[in-house]
Amino acid sequence: MATVDIxxxxxxxxxxxxxxxxxxxxxxxxxxxxxxxxxxxKSTLLRMLAGLENITAGEIAIGPRVVNNVPPKDRDxxxxxxxxxxxxxxxxxxxxxxxxKLAKAPREVMEAEVGRAAKILGLEALLQRYPRQLSxxxxxxxxxxxxIVRNPQVFLFDEPLSNLDAKLRVQMRAEIKELHQRLKVxxxxxxxxxxxxxxxxxKIVVMNSGNVEQAGPPLELYDRPTNLFVAGFxxxxxxxxxxxxxxxxxxxxxxxxxxxxPEGASGKAGVYGIRPEHIQLRPDGxxxxxxxxxxxxxxxxVIARIGETSLTCAFRExxxxxxxxxxxxxxxxxxxxxxxxxxxxRLAA
Amino acid sequence: MSATTTAPAWNRVRQExxxxxxxxxxxxxxxxxCLFPAVALLMTFLTYPLGLGIFLAFTDTTIGRSGQxxxxxNFEYLLEDPLWWNAVFYSVFYTGVATFGKFAxxxxxxxxxxNNLPLKSLLRAIILLPWIVPTVLSAIAFWWIYDPQFxxxxxxxxxxxxxxTTNIDFLGSAWPARWxxxxxxxxxxxxxxxxxxxxGLQTISPSLYxxxxxxGSTGWQRFRxxxxxxLLPILAIVMTFSIIFTFTDFQLVYAITRGGPVNSTxxxxxxxxxxxxxxGQLGEGAAIAVSMIPFLVFATLFxxxxxxxxxxxxxxxxx
Ligand SMILES: Nc1ncnc2c1ncn2[C@@H]1O[C@H](COP(=O)(O)OP(=O)(O)OP(=O)(O)O)[C@@H](O)[C@H]1O
Ligand SMILES: [Mg+2]
Numbered sequence: 001m002a003t004v005d006i007x008x009x010x011x012x013x014x015x016x017x018x019x020x021x022x023x024x025x026x027x028x029x030x031x032x033x034x035x036x037x038x039x040x041x042k043s044t045l046l047r048m049l050a051g052l053e054n055i056t057a058g059e060i061a062i063g064p065r066v067v068n069n070v071p072p073k074d075r076d077x078x079x080x081x082x083x084x085x086x087x088x089x090x091x092x093x094x095x096x097x098x099x100x101k102l103a104k105a106p107r108e109v110m111e112a113e114v115g116r117a118a119k120i121l122g123l124e125a126l127l128q129r130y131p132r133q134l135s136x137x138x139x140x141x142x143x144x145x146x147x148i149v150r151n152p153q154v155f156l157f158d159e160p161l162s163n164l165d166a167k168l169r170v171q172m173r174a175e176i177k178e179l180h181q182r183l184k185v186x187x188x189x190x191x192x193x194x195x196x197x198x199x200x201x202x203k204i205v206v207m208n209s210g211n212v213e214q215a216g217p218p219l220e221l222y223d224r225p226t227n228l229f230v231a232g233f234x235x236x237x238x239x240x241x242x243x244x245x246x247x248x249x250x251x252x253x254x255x256x257x258x259x260x261x262p263e264g265a266s267g268k269a270g271v272y273g274i275r276p277e278h279i280q281l282r283p284d285g286x287x288x289x290x291x292x293x294x295x296x297x298x299x300x301x302v303i304a305r306i307g308e309t310s311l312t313c314a315f316r317e318x319x320x321x322x323x324x325x326x327x328x329x330x331x332x333x334x335x336x337x338x339x340x341x342x343x344x345x346r347l348a349a
Numbered sequence: 350m351s352a353t354t355t356a357p358a359w360n361r362v363r364q365e366x367x368x369x370x371x372x373x374x375x376x377x378x379x380x381x382x383c384l385f386p387a388v389a390l391l392m393t394f395l396t397y398p399l400g401l402g403i404f405l406a407f408t409d410t411t412i413g414r415s416g417q418x419x420x421x422x423n424f425e426y427l428l429e430d431p432l433w434w435n436a437v438f439y440s441v442f443y444t445g446v447a448t449f450g451k452f453a454x455x456x457x458x459x460x461x462x463x464n465n466l467p468l469k470s471l472l473r474a475i476i477l478l479p480w481i482v483p484t485v486l487s488a489i490a491f492w493w494i495y496d497p498q499f500x501x502x503x504x505x506x507x508x509x510x511x512x513x514t515t516n517i518d519f520l521g522s523a524w525p526a527r528w529x530x531x532x533x534x535x536x537x538x539x540x541x542x543x544x545x546x547x548x549g550l551q552t553i554s555p556s557l558y559x560x561x562x563x564x565g566s567t568g569w570q571r572f573r574x575x576x577x578x579x580l581l582p583i584l585a586i587v588m589t590f591s592i593i594f595t596f597t598d599f600q601l602v603y604a605i606t607r608g609g610p611v612n613s614t615x616x617x618x619x620x621x622x623x624x625x626x627x628x629g630q631l632g633e634g635a636a637i638a639v640s641m642i643p644f645l646v647f648a649t650l651f652x653x654x655x656x657x658x659x660x661x662x663x664x665x666x667x668x
Contacts, residue, residue: 081559085557085560146560146564150564
C-alpha cells in the first residue's frame, strides 16, 4: 500500500496536448475516482500511472519513489482494463496465476494465492474455464482476481463496469467497494458515470479537457461545487443553472422569472444554481407551468416553466399535476448556489 | 402564393415474378443452377486430371501407346528405384529445411513489421515482391546468381571482399546444389508466411500485451506466453499450405537445376515430369506423382491436428 502523488503532470501526443498540468494527492488506502466527460484524459492519466504511457512533464510518485522512469513491471501496480484483457488461451486459473508463473513461483504458492482470490470473488467453480466460457460479470471478476493476486501497492481500474448491464453494474459496484474496504489498497478508479463516482469514492477528482476542476469528498463536491462545470456534472438529475443577474428583488433570469436569493448574496451573481431535489412544492411558492411529469416511483421529476425559464424539479411526494397545469414551487434558500458569470467560479455564500 | 404541392397519386404495384424467376423459386433448380459452374470447372480441371493420373499410375502407358492395366507393378518398381528414393529423401529434406527457414525468418519479419515502423506500408509492399514475381522469373534470377562464372555472390566474395580466391560452384555438385535450391525456395516463400503471420499478429489485442507488461513479463515471455500461443492456429494453417506448396514444388528446381547434377536435386514432382514427359513413361511418371499423396495427407493431418485444435477457441463446455 502506498500514497500516490501526481504533481503537475502534462501529456502531449505529438503536438496535441491532452493533460495540462494535473495534480492529485492520494493518501494511503484511499479510493479515488477520476471522473469527467469522454475524452478529458482520464484513461491517459491512469495509463501514465501504470507506466503504459510516458510522462511528458511533471512527476508521479508511488510511495516515496518517483516512478517517471520506472518500467510498469517494477511499479507494483495492478490494472483492470475496460475490456478486461483476459488471456483468451489461458484458463481462469492460469490467467490469475500468470504473474506468479512469470516470477517462477512454486505451484503450491500459485494455488494458495489464486484460491484465496477466487474465494473472495466467488470464482472457485470457474477456475478451469476459459474466458470465452464466462459471462461478462464473471470475466470482470476474473480481471479483478488477476489484480488481487498480485497484491499490489495500487489498484487501477479503467471503467471496469461499462460493459455490464445496469443491474450487474450496481452489484459489482458494491463488490468493488467492499473489496476495497477489505483489502484497503490504494485505488484509482476511472469512470464517466458520476453516480459510480459518488457512491464509491473517498475522493472524487473531476476532470475536464485535461484539467482538474475540483477534487474532494463526494458530498463536498455535491454541496459546494467550485465552478459551473462541477455543478453541472455532479448530481443526477443535473443542477438547474439559470443565467441572469441580481436585481428586481431577487435574481432575475434572462427569461424574466424572478427567483428568491438567500440573505447576503453577492451582487455579482451571474448564474443561479439549484438542484432539482432542493425545489419544494409550497402553496406560497412561485407559480410555474408544468411541461413534463416523469414519475420514477421513489420520486417524481417535473419540468416546470417560470416565464421562459425551465426548471427540473424532483419531488419526494407524488405529484398529480398534468402538463399545462400550474404548480407552486420554491427553492430551498440554504441550498442555492451562485456563480460568477464569466469565470463560472462559485461565489462564497 | 401557396406552395403546397400534393404528391401525385400512385398505387403500390406488387411485382409479378416472370417465368424465369418462378423457375428459380423451385429450390432444387436453384441449387443445381448455382452448383453447376463450380462443379463443371472442378470436374474438368481437378477431378478428371487427378483421376486420369491415378488411372495411368496403374498402367504401362507410354507416350504414343495406350497401355495395359498392370496393377501395382509401377509402384513395386519404384520401391526398388534408387532415383525414386533419392527424390523422396530430397523432397522431405527440402520441405523440412525450407519450411523451417521460411517460418523462422517469416515470423521474425512479421514481428518486426508489427511494430510501429516508419514507412510501414512501403516495407510491406517490398516484402511482398518475391511472392509477386513469377516463379520462373525469380528462378532465372537465381540461376544467374548461382552461375559458376558470373555469380554476384562469387564476385562479392572474391573480388570485393577477397575472402575467397576461387568462384563458388553452387550447382556443380550435389549438396551445394541442394542447399542453393533450398535458399531460393526460402527466399520465395518468406512473403507468404510473413504477411499471413502479420495478419495473425494484428488480431492480438494490444491490451493483452499491456496486461502482460503489468504482470511483469519480459519481451521473451510475452512472445512465449502470449504471441506464440495466440498465433498457433494461424501458424498451423499457414504451415499446412506452405508444406504442401513446398513438397509439390516444381518450377524452381526445374528451372534452376532440372534435377541435376546427376539427379541429386530431383523432387518427386520434377522426377515425375522427367519420367513421364521427356522420358515418355507416362505410367511410371504418374505413379511417382501418385506416390506424393500419402506424404501430403500425412503432413496435412499432422499440422491440422497437431497445431490447429485449440480448446480455448472452440468454446466447448468444460464440465
Ligand atoms: N495515442 C493517442 N494519440 C493521440 N491522441 C490521443 C491518444 N490517446 C488518447 N488521445 C487523445 O487524448 C484525449 C484523452 O483521451 P483519454 O483516452 O484519456 O480520454 P478519456 O477521458 O479516457 O475518455 P473516455 O471516457 O471516452 O474513455 C482524447 O482527446 C484523445 O483523442
Ligand atoms: Mg477512457
